[in-house]
Amino acid sequence: MSESAVPIILRPFDLLGGWTISIVASLGRFGAFLAAALAAMVTPPLKFWAFLDRINFIGFRSLLIIVLTGAFTGMVLGLQIFLTLSRFGSEAFLGPAVALSLIRELGPVLAALMVTGRAGSALTAELGIMRITEQIDALEVMALSPMRYLVAPSIFAGIIAFPLMTAMFDVIGIFGGYLVGVELLGLSPGTYFGEMQTFVDLADIGLGFWKSVSFGVIVTWVCAYKGFHVGHGAEGVARATTQAVVLSSVLILVWDYFIGSIW
Amino acid sequence: MIKVVGLTKRFGSQPVLRGIDLEIPTGSITVIIGRSGGGKSVFLKHLIGLLQPDAGRVLVDGQEVTRLSGDALDAIRRRYGVVFQGGALFDSLRCADNVAFPLREKVRLPRAEIAKRVESALAQVGLEGVGQKYPAEVSGGMRKRVAIARALVTEPEIVFFDEPTTGLDPVLVNTIHHLILDLHRRHRFTAVMVSHEIPEIFEIADRVAMLHEGRIVEVGPPAQLQASQNRVVQKFIRGEPEGT
Numbered sequence: 323m324s325e326s327a328v329p330i331i332l333r334p335f336d337l338l339g340g341w342t343i344s345i346v347a348s349l350g351r352f353g354a355f356l357a358a359a360l361a362a363m364v365t366p367p368l369k370f371w372a373f374l375d376r377i378n379f380i381g382f383r384s385l386l387i388i389v390l391t392g393a394f395t396g397m398v399l400g401l402q403i404f405l406t407l408s409r410f411g412s413e414a415f416l417g418p419a420v421a422l423s424l425i426r427e428l429g430p431v432l433a434a435l436m437v438t439g440r441a442g443s444a445l446t447a448e449l450g451i452m453r454i455t456e457q458i459d460a461l462e463v464m465a466l467s468p469m470r471y472l473v474a475p476s477i478f479a480g481i482i483a484f485p486l487m488t489a490m491f492d493v494i495g496i497f498g499g500y501l502v503g504v505e506l507l508g509l510s511p512g513t514y515f516g517e518m519q520t521f522v523d524l525a526d527i528g529l530g531f532w533k534s535v536s537f538g539v540i541v542t543w544v545c546a547y548k549g550f551h552v553g554h555g556a557e558g559v560a561r562a563t564t565q566a567v568v569l570s571s572v573l574i575l576v577w578d579y580f581i582g583s584i585w
Numbered sequence: 586m587i588k589v590v591g592l593t594k595r596f597g598s599q600p601v602l603r604g605i606d607l608e609i610p611t612g613s614i615t616v617i618i619g620r621s622g623g624g625k626s627v628f629l630k631h632l633i634g635l636l637q638p639d640a641g642r643v644l645v646d647g648q649e650v651t652r653l654s655g656d657a658l659d660a661i662r663r664r665y666g667v668v669f670q671g672g673a674l675f676d677s678l679r680c681a682d683n684v685a686f687p688l689r690e691k692v693r694l695p696r697a698e699i700a701k702r703v704e705s706a707l708a709q710v711g712l713e714g715v716g717q718k719y720p721a722e723v724s725g726g727m728r729k730r731v732a733i734a735r736a737l738v739t740e741p742e743i744v745f746f747d748e749p750t751t752g753l754d755p756v757l758v759n760t761i762h763h764l765i766l767d768l769h770r771r772h773r774f775t776a777v778m779v780s781h782e783i784p785e786i787f788e789i790a791d792r793v794a795m796l797h798e799g800r801i802v803e804v805g806p807p808a809q810l811q812a813s814q815n816r817v818v819q820k821f822i823r824g825e826p827e828g829t
Binding site: 457462466 | 630633634635658659660662663665667669670671673674675676686687690691
């Protein structure tokens with residue numbers, strides 16, 4: 323039915339219906355994209371070298387930013403928590419407070435946000451440029467699946483690299499807290515690590531691990547999808563890259579709350 | 586033979602193809618001409634199976650490409666070679682790896698055999714010694730030739746050329762056209778080319794089809810189009826501006 327055929331009183335419902343259909347259709351495409359990528363990930367032939375390349379792209383090349391942000395996050399936590407705890411005479415709990423904040427919450431979230439900014443945006447831009455320069459079409463007409471060659475290795479690499487990046491972030495952060503709490507503010511090293519051992523258990527590490535795995539899927543899925551369905555020209559790539567980073571970041575925070583509240 | 590029946594496509598409210606009927610004989614060079622933005626590349630993408638029509642059919646040796654998907658479509662595509670407008674070379678791979686890519690991934694030959702075929706394909710397009718360079722390190726004309734080598738290295742039965750000479754100088758345009766003609770004589774593939782290189786294209790085409798406002802307005806041997814009384818065809822061939 324054309325728009326003009328809808329009586330004016332029903333126009334808002336028509337618009338709402340059209341908007342709803344468009345949202346549902348795009349969610350469907352989004353889900354189907356992940357399903358196709360997961361199917362390509364678990365069926366042969368597996369593209370091992372492409373996977374290694376993506377591990378390098380997403381993981382190894384994000385190391386510097388993870389080390390820097392992890393160190394300073396731990397140092398800030400060490401300083402602020404020490405100052406807060408010292409008001410109650412509870413400085414001894416600095417170690418577990420820093421470790422639990424990092425392992426349960428800040429490590430997975432901040433590492434994921436950092437990797438999104440560095441590798442997620444680059445993944446969208448790379449796939450977007452491949453799309454507008456017809457490189458993805460070239461794969462398709464060679465009867466080769468772009469999902470298998472481009473998307474599945476990225477998502478698989480995200481699943482492997484994000485927990486590793488998070489673990490790195492946590493460890494560096496804990497030593498950042500140590501540097502401030504022990505070396506600068508005079509807490510004893512035994513207290514810092516001893517209390518940490520008492521209060522941090524495997525469930526906390528499990529929560530951080532599963533968060534980072536799910537963030538790995540979310541970031542690579544969103545960024546690959548946006549790159550794959552890019553608009554026209556440089557402007558289209560720029561818009562897709564921005565959307566990918568914003569959407570990934572929002573989904574990380576939403577999913578973080580969701581998984582944290584049910585764990 | 587490729588047979589196109591009533592092919593129709595619109596993007597939103599904009600009709601691009603309005604019922605195209607065309608037959609492309611096996612072993613011929615058929616060139617689709619027409620103004621920029623007239624739907625030539627969209628038409629080619631339907632032949633390749635990259636776009637689905639709103640109505641109509643594309644048949645390759647009696648098999649309907651427009652209804653195929655998955656493995657069945659891939660089986661047809663294995664018979665294709667495609668030279669994209671910008672070359673569509675993988676910029677992370679060296680030129681030789683670009684040419685080797687379909688062999689490595691589709692044909693599964695021994696390494697030595699692949700290297701031999703790649704060397705031969707690059708030599709055929711006059712690019713010996715360029716294989717170790719990345720696409721960004723070679724000129725536009727060279728990139729087009731690498732793309733032609735990549736499209737032909739699997740010895741396809743049907744080769745699609747989407748404006749293979751766009752953006753090249755007249756000397757390179759002629760070089761690429763004669764290269765295509767020479768390769769066609771050697772390999773006898775069916776060539777479908779989209780171009781607006783007038784009159785150069787008449788030297789290599791067996792058949793020329795003029796696409797205008799989503800319809801084929803004339804099709805036949807080059808001489809027929811050159812002598813056509815159709816005003817749209819004549820204006821396009823003479824390069825007359827709109828409204829004259």
